[in-house]
Amino acid sequence: MRSLISFVLLLLAAVASAISVTGERLLVVLDDVAEKAAYSKFFGDLDGRGYKITYETPKSESLSLFKLGEREYDHIVFLPTKAKGLGPSLTPAILLQFINAEGNILVALSSKNPAPTSIVSTLLELDVHLPPDRSGLVVDHFNYDVSSAAEKHDVVLLPAPGALRSDVKDFFSPDAPNGELLAFPSGLGQTLGSGALLTPILRAPNTAYSYDPKEQAESVDDLFASGKQLSLVTSVQARNSARLTVVGSADMLSDKWFDAKVKKSGDKSSVATLNREFAKRVSAWTFHEIGVLRVNWIEHHLNEEGQSNQSNPKIYRIKNDVTYSISLSEYAWDSWTAFTVPANDVLQLEFSMLSPFHRLPLKPVLSSPDSTTFSASFKLPDQHGIFNFKINHKRPFYTNVEEKNTVSVRHFAHDEWPRSWVISGAWPWITGIGATVVGWLAFVAIWLYSKPVAGGETKKTR
Template sequence: MLFLTFAKLAAFLALATLSVSTPKTCPKKTSVLVVYDLDLVQRPQDLVSTFRLDPERFNIGFLEYSNKDVFMVHDAKPLYEHVVFLPSLKKAPAAKGITNKHKILEYFNLGGNVLAVGSAEHSVPESVVLFLNEAGIYPAPKGYSLSSFFDKDLPLKNSNLVSKRILSLFDLPAYTGSAALVSNNELVLPILRAPSLSFTAPSDSKALTEDNTWTYGEQGFVAVAFQALNSARAAWVGSLDLATPELLSWVFQERKVLKLQFTKHHKTSEPAEENISLYRIKDEASYSVGVSELQNNVWVPYTPASKDDVLQLSFKMLDPYVRLNLTHVGAVASEKDGSVDTNVFAVNFTIPDHHGMFTFELDYMRECLSFLSDKRVVAVRHLANDEYKRSWDITNAWVYIISASAVVVAWLLFVANFLFLSDDVKKIEEKEKKE
């Protein structure tokens, strides 16, 4: 049998010592920087209880917008895992090392997470707004608030939820805050939609016009998230009331985080030779990955949300020659003698009949989950001179072999007849002439 059964593959993975060793739990503490305006926040320590941040899980730091000497990035490394921007009275604060748009983009591209908090009266600094605009989130200007002529309280309920993967339940009896527009960027994740009869306009506006209205009805959103291709996360909320622990846990990557524990590929006939760099055309190959999900600060086996949600392997040169669904094999431990924390997904396939440089590519992108991406480049060679099938091994060649053999045999019979039977014929002919 050319293919290894998935049962044998699971047993092999369970017994093998993985080349990539990862901890079963993530670090206990991460650093959070809260940037605030002293004119709006008199006691920054109270923000810990407002955000309900656990000091045992976070190292929390506070910084005024007026501080010029603090930076988010040093030597191409983020100094904080998470940064929270609160509303400010100033459009351009003095803390350029924190609020400069390019600095925020650099920090975000290095994997840092950003939370921006708006309000009904104030907004985050303009540079933070420009950063959000780059992602496709367009908060209302300063002084714009969400209102309604039909319900002044503006309650937000589960029916307003757009993505339940970030917020599963929500109930706010009265909302006071702002709203934002969003682009059709696939990486933008709307969380809470504004009520259908609401609008966003200046708080002191006496009449609604096209020029002074930012959003109408359900086109506005009071909470929006964004996840970059490097899985860094950002979110904007129109009020501090929306910065719930469930939302913060998503932004701070405490949940909905996937990890690729290992990637393996090998010839099915040589399972001990893993991650080789050279294959031959028409080889039988096996590819497997181990995926974990972070839950309650512990890595557990990841299970897709539905049967249609599958991981796929692309084996490609320029375009995919092979694209296959990975099948769930079973759960294993990512460490020798460790607890089970990884689900294994695998597939067996035949290398295409084409030589060149190919890539084993896994690209798993699902809404609200961190992205998985892995590429392994290998060479695929053609058959060597002594590896081609002999002619007698090819059934289509049998007719030609038989034909050639028949010609040779006929020619030998003709020669034998000519050499050994010709004298007897001459004697018979001479005898007939004499008579």
């Protein structure tokens, strides 16, 4: 009996751990609940990872994202709808309120259905721009699937995205040992503003472009965007680390393209698609299953012999030697692991008043299976005042780490100054004082103990 209870508890623990760190309640908004059958594998993967999925239509009277000021759901998935609006429960203001309440949103678009005005307005608030007609089509006459898009060239084939930069971790590239490709069918491209919160996950090939499929002219003069200007999958991470992802092709998430074989123009053989693994990684990032950092503890203390080693004191003295340490963990799928800074990146500590007096790299000094401790030692500046130990680590695809510890830095106390005889620069002055004192004492001694010289008697005359 005891072994059975232990097994059940372990099973429940495993299920509970295999979900997002921000919650398991997932809302899926679609035109008709029956449409979920076309995405059964995508939703099956989410269900297998522990999410409790609720399916609703925009017209549902019971649909509400908040109840008594609290979120009813932790995450939302929007699939394409034929409706121009999403109703009073899904207005742009409510969706932005949901993001401000640390909720996460995955938006899947399609060139077959114009994007709802609520979605368009929400994306505009985040500086993500869709074509003016809200239904532009991305095509590529060089990188397309010859079997399913021989005429329209609207099934764009491209490799896994790879790392954004050399100092950014790659979360979205599945292994492709046999040259597997991503299929992007009937997609709606986006252009991005210059906001620091925007990061493209998947960009279009250089030969791709977006146009209005309703225009039947042989040549397209007015393009929405082309090449690397087009983002096919876009990520937005708010300052509170809430996430919104825009997938330009909802068909990319469908069962049809999870198991499809595609053949690129000019290739001799067909290959499988990477869509299923890519969709898993994109949804996992959006719902805080990967790319999540946690601060376990922070400590700063004196690093001097003969001084008390109190942790996190509120006051230091100028020119003190101090050590600052921070412990970080990274959530990866179902457990907390040790955080490793990418090879060309650095975790920095600022010691600042109005501006940084020190900006120092934090080096890993201790690692365990679930955390890494980073540390730096330095000498406080010769400046008194109110200072901050500050960590401001903001990197693409990682949650933000913002930590600030305020301390006071005082002058030397009257009994902490070094004595004058210790200071070599004071030795000439001390010598001068000594010479003056010795000379004065010698003069006084000579004056007091010297006998006056005897003088001869003189006779006074009138």
